[in-house]
Amino acid sequence: MIDIxxxxxILTPKxxxxxxVTSNMKRxxxxxxxxxxxKKPTWEELQTxxxxxxxxxxxxxxxxxxxxxxxxxxxxxxxxxxxVVNNSIDAISNLAEAKIFIKKLARIVYWLTKDxxx
Numbered sequence: 001m002i003d004i005x006x007x008x009x010i011l012t013p014k015x016x017x018x019x020x021v022t023s024n025m026k027r028x029x030x031x032x033x034x035x036x037x038x039k040k041p042t043w044e045e046l047q048t049x050x051x052x053x054x055x056x057x058x059x060x061x062x063x064x065x066x067x068x069x070x071x072x073x074x075x076x077x078x079x080x081x082x083x084v085v086n087n088s089i090d091a092i093s094n095l096a097e098a099k100i101f102i103k104k105l106a107r108i109v110y111w112l113t114k115d116x117x118x
Contacts, residue, residue, distance in 0.1 A: 007046040
């Protein structure tokens, strides 16, 4: 369903009009008093702008979900199991080994925080 107020704002930002558009119905839109100096968008223009907005929103959601899925798969493929990590920590016996482990850990934290692989 079209969000009339948002569709108006997409086409005519901060438009001035009187009346309610909360039911998001064409008859309600037709009844508003348009007091803005700019042309009142037609119902068809509102529908088109809304369709474009919805398509972009859906596309953005698909991209975000794909990134999340890809990241989860990369984590699954790249990172060892907790047993391996735990054994690596237990095997640290000197400062040089600790530094190597801390750098690996820092790379993972950096990647997860910045969403950018090092």
